[in-house]
Amino acid sequence: MRIALRTVGELSVTAGLILMLFCAYLLWGTGAYTASRQLLLQRALAAGTAARPVRVEPGGAVALLRIPRLGRSYRYAVVEGVSAEHLKKGPGHYPGSARPGEIGNFVVSGHRTTYAAPFNRIDELERDDEIIVEAPEARYTYRVTSQDIVEPDEVEVLAPVPGKPDIRPIRAYLTLSTCHPEYSAAQRLIVYGVLKESEPRGE
Amino acid sequence: MYGRLWRRLPGSTAIRLLWAAVLAATTAAVLWYAVFPLLEPAVTLDEVTIGK
Numbered sequence: 420m421r422i423a424l425r426t427v428g429e430l431s432v433t434a435g436l437i438l439m440l441f442c443a444y445l446l447w448g449t450g451a452y453t454a455s456r457q458l459l460l461q462r463a464l465a466a467g468t469a470a471r472p473v474r475v476e477p478g479g480a481v482a483l484l485r486i487p488r489l490g491r492s493y494r495y496a497v498v499e500g501v502s503a504e505h506l507k508k509g510p511g512h513y514p515g516s517a518r519p520g521e522i523g524n525f526v527v528s529g530h531r532t533t534y535a536a537p538f539n540r541i542d543e544l545e546r547d548d549e550i551i552v553e554a555p556e557a558r559y560t561y562r563v564t565s566q567d568i569v570e571p572d573e574v575e576v577l578a579p580v581p582g583k584p585d586i587r588p589i590r591a592y593l594t595l596s597t598c599h600p601e602y603s604a605a606q607r608l609i610v611y612g613v614l615k616e617s618e619p620r621g622e
Numbered sequence: 623m624y625g626r627l628w629r630r631l632p633g634s635t636a637i638r639l640l641w642a643a644v645l646a647a648t649t650a651a652v653l654w655y656a657v658f659p660l661l662e663p664a665v666t667l668d669e670v671t672i673g674k
Contacts, residue, residue, distance in 0.1 A: 429623045440650060444658040445665060501671050503663060511671075528670040533662075538670070574673045597670045604669035 445533050449507070453535035456508035460496035467555045475499040481512045482519045483553040484527070484537075488544055495537045497552075501528050510537050510595075513577060517591065519552045520559040520617050523579040524592045531597040531608075538597035541610050542566070550593060550612050557619045561593040561612035568599050569607050576609050590614065 460480040475481050477500040484495045501511040510529030517523030529538035544550075550561040569576055578584040581594050591614035599608035627645075631638040 425625075426623050437653065440653060441658055441661065444654055445662065445667070448654060448658065449662065506670065528672070530668050530670055533668045569672070571669065571672060577672055596672055598668050602667050604666045607670070607672055 449533045450535040452507055453509060453537075456498075457496055457535070460498060460509060461494070464496055464553075464555065473555070475512075477502075477514065478505060478508070481554070484510060485551040485553065486541075486544070486548070487551070488548045489540050495529070497527055506530060507534050509535075516577060516594075517579065517588075519554040520557060520591055520614060522591050523588045524577065524581055524594055525552070526577050526594045526596070528596045531599075532602055538595060538608075539601075541595055541597060542599075542608055544610050549615070550595075550610075552593070553620075555620070557617050559591070559617045560615045561591075562615040564611045564613055567609045567611070569609055571604070571607055573607075576607075581609075581611055 461483065464480045464483050479499050481497040481499050484497050486493050495509050497510050497512050498505050498508045499512050499514060501513055505511045506528065510527045513526040513528070516526040519525055529541075530536055531538050544563045544566065546563055546565065548563040550563060552559045552561065567576070575582050575584050576594055576596070578586075579588040579592075580586045581592055593612035593614070595610040595612075596607050598604055599606045628638065628642070631641045633641070
């Protein structure tokens with residue numbers, strides 16, 4: 420009886436330790452994969468100098484995302500696609516949505532707690548903060564307009580004019596999405612922006 | 623369980639401690655690099671997309 424109880428206790432403690440290790444893996448271990456992929460994607464972006472926008476294959480690098488409010492060194496290569504496999508590599512661009520700088524809605528989703536957590540702190544963005552999207556052909560500077568918390572099925576935020584699916588766009592919008600609250604899949608945090616200026620590159 | 627394992631380890635207390643550390647580190651490494659990556663997709667604490 421005593422031995423049985425002791426074994427149960429030891430197994431429970433072991434299970435607890437393994438769970439703690441698993442949580443550590445989710446928060447920090449998964450970032451190693453993202454870091455290695457980001458290195459390749461950012462290198463590909465640095466090498467490419469296309470004069471005009473090009474269609475990117477799923478899994479390829481779309482543009483470099485910089486957010487000065489989140490630090491001078493904040494930069495992530497945005498990957499084409501939003502499947503689980505794509506989002507492990509970095510923030511993902513919805514394939515059906517506008518390209519960087521294009522009229523319509525450039526929509527990007529990113530992890531908040533796992534896989535290097537690129538969008539962990541986008542809740543700190545305030546109105547008029549800059550979001551810079553460096554595409555091969557030009558540098559697009561968006562300005563944050565607002566934030567929102569929505570249900571996971573509110574696809575209107577993906578519309579060419581965010582939140583207004585029936586209206587035809589005349590401006591270039593940007594929409595970032597991540598999970599909310601942190602460590603949860605219950606809702607989505609959304610940051611909206613609009614194009615402020617664009618500078619062609621390589622001239 | 624661990625008592626039995628401890629008694630099976632060879633050598634003096636110091637050597638046994640070393641063995642125990644090696645075994646624990648090996649277990650942790652197998653979990654971290656082989657088991658956890660397989661379990662991770664089942665955890666949906668970081669769903670970020672809208673729609674399906």
